[in-house]
Amino acid sequence: MTKRNRPWGYQDVNEAAEPNWQLHPDTQAIRGALARTGFGETSEALFLNSGFTYDSAEQAEASFKDETEHFLYSRFANPTVAQFENRLAILEGAEACFATASGMAAMFASVACLVKSGDRVVAYAAMFSSCYVVLTEILPKWGVNTVLVEENTPEAWAKALSEPTTAVFIESPSNPLMEITDIRMVSDLAHKVGATVIVDNVMASPVLQKPLELGADVVMYSTTKHIDGQGRVLGGAILGSQKYITESVIPFTRHTGPSMSAFNAWVMLKSLETMSMRVERMSNTATAIAEHFENHAAINRVAYPFLKSHVGYELAKQQMKGGGSTVAIDFKGDKAAVFRFMNALQVIDISNNLGDSKSLMTHPASTTHRRLSAEIQAEMGITPTTVRLSVGLEHPDDLIKDIETALKAI
């Protein structure tokens, strides 16, 4: 493993000396793409610098011509960010990754780098509200035609994907109701009409679902969520083939500048080390909570993909290794009753983030999905009595007790 300790040196991941067996992903999360400087630091170094120097004008010229490997400027690439990108790519099973300043920067760039005026984009209607705004308001201003699929059935997808299409965007599970889209079915249909399939895999995280193995072309993350997972920094990532990243994403992001900060990349590089433990624990606790409250008298419906009552249950079991950390709960009664319940919580915080080690609850209709009309909210299954619970790392007994106690306030 000597190459890892070479005097300066971030070398190509593939070149890094590794044991002669295939490492388990949990080991890759800690050691994948590890590159050390000559100081032999144990933890990954933080390169908090915007620029880089050259030994000579000739070296600068050669670097800009791509004739020699040298970092040029942190908007293009940075050693700490590169290490985060490479490690995440290994965990995702993707050829390449580009890290961005936020999940929305990743979402926007992943689609915008592909489309031009007149192009057609197909998306499933239930999605994070900012993604909805990008697809139905921002891109259409530039002549992109977005078609929304409203019924998650093979017939509706076949109809939407019966003509040439540039990109397909799906969020599965969807935020907040955890609807499941058949990634393989959609990818097969999309590829027949020439579309690139982009999956927003935020709700599942790289631990629970691998869209590329299910036939998708591109995966995007808000790394703010489970990847940081501790409520500290914003970030995003786009993963796909080397060709897509180098020929489509980078020429777009290099000049539009949504790059991830080196500090955030460093925080998230360390977060990757504990991601699988965290996500598995959150997902197990979320399953326990969903099962515990499913038949409660004050509750109409608990939407969680690993509950047999969920429409996407069979598909979720095929596509995902766990149900995820998000549970949507629809209460009986009215908005005032739901607010009384939320205000009575003593452990779970009221907050619109998700994937945090702290359990958080939000009322989507008045917060995250507020910008969408009542009809669109209804199409997404969001009602005035729906709450979204993001299950954190607290002990399940305390979370169940907190919800049970607050339910008495309804």
Ligand SMILES: *Cc1c(COP(=O)(O)O)cnc(C)c1O
């Ligand atoms: C949070 C989120 C995003 C946006 O990510 P940011 O990091 O907040 O920009 C996109 N998609 C989904 C599903 C999300 O939950």
